[in-house]
């Protein structure tokens with residue numbers, strides 16, 4: 001009898017220990033900018049509304065520059081969204097797959113933007129981008145920028161009228177946030193490989209013999225949320241937090257402030273954006289019934305131990 005109780009209680013203890021470990025693992029979620037595209041590293045592929053990864057046609061960018069060409073197939077996601085801590089600070093992350101990177105990073109003159117739609121209409125409300133167009137500094141810049149001008153986000157529905165309210169070149173309007181980019185601190189620049197890409201087995205989706213490139217970057221979640229909830233973007237009462245849903249689009253450009261190269265999920269530059277299925281920043285943790293199922297699954301083992309005892 002004593003043995004039964006002790007065996008049973010140790011199983012209960014193991015389960016609580018397991019639950020505790022799962023909870024602490026969720027709290028300690030880190031975002032790995034150079035790591036593989038796994039949930040354990042904070043990454044989730046961007047999914048289409050109809051299911052499956054968001055894909056993008058090959059050879060559909062405006063000028064055919066490899067570094068502006070978004071590539072993605074049903075087996076290999078074109079883009080990922082990330083959430084987790086970097087150096088103890090909560091970040092959101094962005095990863096896009098391109099036909100190829102420039103031979104040297106300093107030759108790259110390109111911008112990639114993730115467009116957020118928070119209110120379910122057809123317009124982008126906020127952009128978060130990685131820009132290497134600035135000719136003066138020849139350095140990457142990470143930017144959180146309002147969409148469109150004069151607070152009129154309703155116009156930001158497609159490549160032809162999209163704009164980002166930001167400037168590095170002496171214009172009067174500044175972005176909401178801008179950060180100097182530091183390699184391996186807030187961005188990485190990698191060729192696709194088995195080490196960083198676990199979804200799909202091809203590392204040259206366009207088949208041109210050019211290893212695909214991965215641009216990955218992250219910005220502070222607190223800064224991002226403050227931007228969303230600002231008067232100029234969604235309004236101070238909007239209440240965006242890490243559990244709020246949004247949809248995404250991804251675009252590339254070789255000029256500042258506009259979209260003129262490739263748009264995710266569409267062939268070329270069409271009149272409207274296409275958005276992902278809904279995403280929340282926080283990675284969903286197992287629901288209570290999942291933990292219950294785990295308990296039900298483990299119960300026979302506990303029972304067996306009791307019988308043996």
Ligand SMILES: [Ca+2]
Nearest residue numbers: 056057060070
């Ligand atoms: Ca493309």
Ligand SMILES: [Ca+2]
Nearest residue numbers: 117119123125
């Ligand atoms: Ca919108």
Ligand SMILES: [Ca+2]
Nearest residue numbers: 099210211212
């Ligand atoms: Ca390629």
Ligand SMILES: [Ca+2]
Nearest residue numbers: 056263266268
């Ligand atoms: Ca496209």
